[in-house]
Amino acid sequence: MIVHELRTPLSGTKWTLKMLLDGDLAHFSDDQLHILREGYRSNERMVNLLEELSRANKAQVWNFQYTFEPVNIEELIEETMTQFLPAARARQLSIKFQRPTQEVPLIDADVAKMTIVTEHIIENAIKYSPEGSDILLHLQVTDTNIIFSSQNLGTTLSGGDHEKIFQKYSRGSLAQASQIPGTGMGLFTVKKIIEDHQGTVTFISNTEEGTRVEVVLPLEK
Numbered sequence: 001m002i003v004h005e006l007r008t009p010l011s012g013t014k015w016t017l018k019m020l021l022d023g024d025l026a027h028f029s030d031d032q033l034h035i036l037r038e039g040y041r042s043n044e045r046m047v048n049l050l051e052e053l054s055r056a057n058k059a060q061v062w063n064f065q066y067t068f069e070p071v072n073i074e075e076l077i078e079e080t081m082t083q084f085l086p087a088a089r090a091r092q093l094s095i096k097f098q099r100p101t102q103e104v105p106l107i108d109a110d111v112a113k114m115t116i117v118t119e120h121i122i123e124n125a126i127k128y129s130p131e132g133s134d135i136l137l138h139l140q141v142t143d144t145n146i147i148f149s150s151q152n153l154g155t156t157l158s159g160g161d162h163e164k165i166f167q168k169y170s171r172g173s174l175a176q177a178s179q180i181p182g183t184g185m186g187l188f189t190v191k192k193i194i195e196d197h198q199g200t201v202t203f204i205s206n207t208e209e210g211t212r213v214e215v216v217l218p219l220e221k
Contacts, residue, residue: 038083042119064113064196070106071114073146073217074099074139080118081137088126088135095122097137104141107217113193120186121150121213128154128211146217153210165203166191190215 020036081095088095125135129152140147166187194201198218205211
């Protein structure tokens, strides 16, 4: 049911963006066309993910399809962050990206699936952050791992919510009480993708310190 409810507006968005890109409705500058193309590609990733979720839900076997290749995770985070800057500015949020001083090695990953991970983490930080606050993205390289984290002052959990936050259709009690829509599939999907990349993800959220999401990916699998 949730997949159907999401697929319908995504399909409408796809064709609207396609008409804009084809020049059927108006003409745009190169910069505007770049933004539209990024939106179209992001929408396509979500449509494809929904199809996988639909098949997995019917079969009750949550196995996503992956195409692994060398991926520059620093560039991927940068591209995702740039995509969401207009949404952040609309809420008077500042996104800061702390990068490692050394060169970031390539990792073996599915670029489309990893983009879904970074999009969800950054988009949620924007949605739940108090207006006028900062969002800190941090990338770190160790001898064995790449660590990507997001920290913001918003919170979605209370009490024992942490125990079930990665479950299907689960949302934090504070998120449910807010006016912000959600399906409860985001963190479940993020965890599934990261674990399929032999990595780990942690989610910590409280009213005192805000929310921190940390993804650890191995340099070699």
